[in-house]
Amino acid sequence: MPWPEVCTVELREELVELVLSGDYEMTALCAAYGISRKTGYKWLERYRGRGRCGLSDRPRAAHVHPNAVVGEVENRIVELRGRYPHWGPRKLKARLERLEPRKHWPAASTIGSVLQRHGLVVPRRRKRRCEPYRQPFVGCDGPNRVWCADFKGWFNTGDGERCDPFTLSDAYSRYLLRCQAVTRPDEASVWPVLVAAFREYGLPIAFRTDNGPPFGSVAVGGLSHLAVKLLRLGIVPERIAPAHPEQNGRHERLHRTLKAETARPPASNRRQQQRTFDNFRDCYNNERPHEALGQQTPAQHYQPSPRPYPLRLPEPQYPASYTLRRVHHRGFIRFAGWEVYLSAALAGEWIGLSPQDEKHYAVFFASQQLATFDCYQGKLSGHSNRKVYAEMERGSR
Numbered sequence: 055m056p057w058p059e060v061c062t063v064e065l066r067e068e069l070v071e072l073v074l075s076g077d078y079e080m081t082a083l084c085a086a087y088g089i090s091r092k093t094g095y096k097w098l099e100r101y102r103g104r105g106r107c108g109l110s111d112r113p114r115a116a117h118v119h120p121n122a123v124v125g126e127v128e129n130r131i132v133e134l135r136g137r138y139p140h141w142g143p144r145k146l147k148a149r150l151e152r153l154e155p156r157k158h159w160p161a162a163s164t165i166g167s168v169l170q171r172h173g174l175v176v177p178r179r180r181k182r183r184c185e186p187y188r189q190p191f192v193g194c195d196g197p198n199r200v201w202c203a204d205f206k207g208w209f210n211t212g213d214g215e216r217c218d219p220f221t222l223s224d225a226y227s228r229y230l231l232r233c234q235a236v237t238r239p240d241e242a243s244v245w246p247v248l249v250a251a252f253r254e255y256g257l258p259i260a261f262r263t264d265n266g267p268p269f270g271s272v273a274v275g276g277l278s279h280l281a282v283k284l285l286r287l288g289i290v291p292e293r294i295a296p297a298h299p300e301q302n303g304r305h306e307r308l309h310r311t312l313k314a315e316t317a318r319p320p321a322s323n324r325r326q327q328q329r330t331f332d333n334f335r336d337c338y339n340n341e342r343p344h345e346a347l348g349q350q351t352p353a354q355h356y357q358p359s360p361r362p363y364p365l366r367l368p369e370p371q372y373p374a375s376y377t378l379r380r381v382h383h384r385g386f387i388r389f390a391g392w393e394v395y396l397s398a399a400l401a402g403e404w405i406g407l408s409p410q411d412e413k414h415y416a417v418f419f420a421s422q423q424l425a426t427f428d429c430y431q432g433k434l435s436g437h438s439n440r441k442v443y444a445e446m447e448r449g450s451r
Contacts, residue, residue, distance in 0.1 A: 066109040069094065070101045123160055123168060131168050140314045141342070143169065148343035148350075198359035200225040200292070201258040202305035203248075203269070205239045206312055212322035219331065220244055221312065222251055225262065225304055228347065229356035230338050231255060233312065233331040235324055241268035241280045249363070252287075256359025262292040262302055269293065273397035274417075274434060275424035282399050285420040286367045311338070369404060370420035376406035377415070389415075392432035396424070 069087055072078050073094070084094040100108035123131075134146055141149070143165040150159045160168075169175045194200050206219040218239045222232040231251050236243035261284050263269035270293050271278040281291040294301035316334050321327035339356075343349040372378060379387040385398035389407065396405065400419060407415040407427065415427045417434070425434040 062111075063106070063109045066097045067101075067106060070098055070109070073098055123164060127157075127160065128168050131165055132172055132174070135169060135174050138337075138342070139174075140311065142166075144345060144349060145343045149341065152343075194225040197224055197226050197229075197356050198256065198258045198361075200260045200262050201231065202262045202302055203244075204263060204302065204305055204309070206309045208239075209317055209320055211320045211324055211327050215324055217320070217324055217327055218243075219312065219316075220247060221305070221308065222248070223305055223308055224258075224352075224356055227352045227355035228304060228308070228344055229352040230308065230335045233335045235328050235331060239268070241278070244268055245280065245283065252363035254358075257287055257289060257361040257363060258359060260290045260292050262294065262305075264299070264302070265293050265296055271397070271399065273399055275397075275419070275422060277397055277399050277419070277424070279399045282403060282419070283367060285422055286370060287364070288361070288368075288421075290421065308338075370406075372404075372406035372418065373408075376408050376418070378404050378406055380404050389427070390429040390432075392429070394427065394432065394434065396434075 065087065069083055072083055073080055080091060080094050080098075084091050087094075097109060130150065131146060134150060135141065138146070138149070143162040147159055147162045147165055150157075159165075166175070201222060202225050203220070203222045206221060208216055208218045211217050217235050218237075220232065220234050220236050220239070220243070221230065223230050232247055234247050236247065265276065268278055268280045269291070270276045270281065276293060277285075277291075284291050299306050312334065316327070316330045321330050339353045340351055343351060347355055377389070379389055381387055381396055381400040381403050383401045385401055386393050386395040387405065388394075396417070403419065405424075406418040408418060409415055410426070413428060413430045415429060417424045417427050425436060427434055
């Protein structure tokens with residue numbers, strides 16, 4: 055026969071009933087149950103006050119926490135979250151400290167609890183991510199070292215018109231230089247936006263993009279018409295490896311924020327959508343704290359480039375030892391008895407050929423080596439397109 059199971063509450067109830075019967079003394083009963091007289095009287099008082107429910111153990115958590123968020127502070131947090139619905143606890147805390155530095159604000163974890171209590175947190179499923187490739191970030195140690203550009207995926211505005219947002223940012227400070235809705239994702243639409251940015255902020259050392267048009271092409275050296283103009287300005291065009299957007303991860307992270315705050319839902323037309331982009335850019339640069347910047351804003355870390363935009367695109371300069379050739383309008387040059395096709399993007403441009411040995415010449419446009427030419431066989435071979443940052447920096451000083 056199994057032993058009967060007796061819970062603690064039942065023993066306490068049995069003790070109280072025996073005391074209330076008047077047949078037993080409290081001292082003797084407490085000794086029999088192995089408790090002190092103080093504990094016995096405690097359960098008796100609780101039973102008289104709440105009945106059997108009073109015999110259960112009470113939670114030990116304090117009814118009033120000394121560090122609890124007061125109503126005024128909690129309302130201020132909820133109010134700021136309503137103004138910036140996509141900001142997390144750390145950004146809200148940094149913003150509150152900038153707006154009211156003399157007030158003591160709770161920790162970011164406490165702010166997160168306040169948001170959760172008010173139903174302002176939407177749980178997001180965590181994705182398993184591979185280790186990021188960090189090589190493209192080497193050299194982003196100051197403003198205007200590297201500018202990043204890309205198109206945020208197109209969408210239709212409320213009137214059905216296509217909207218292609220073109221974004222341009224400084225990799226070091228995360229400063230959003232441009233966020234422009236263009237008519238088409240091509241050079242004709244992008245170049246005026248870049249020129250306006252160059253005139254306002256100066257020229258960067260490098261310009262990082264993906265491999266798609268208008269930034270890159272399948273021609274020699276991957277040059278496009280846009281890349282040719284950048285090289286003439288003394289800007290090195292960097293292109294990340296195909297299918298590896300994480301190599302431009304800082305700019306991709308910007309796009310996630312841009313999509314959340316400006317395209318859901320889209321504006322009724324392109325003009326209103328551009329106003330939304332302008333408001334986002336102002337807030338992103340001057341108000342939104344950035345965790346990678348120590349919860350400071352991009353505007354606190356960015357300053358214009360000392361390299362001004364010239365009145366006209368300068369011609370590339372080559373050492374005296376180079377042999378120069380002008381590219382035919384159909385994209386080829388004549389050299390060593392051969393007609394060699396380079397790229398239609400280089401039509402009308404001067405390229406330089408530097409002798410490597412008796413049969414090989416390095417083919418340069420401005421600072422970038424495009425290929426190696428075998429003058430015995432009349433063939434071009436590819437080149438790794440290594441960047442010459444040291445030369446670019448010396449030219450900017």
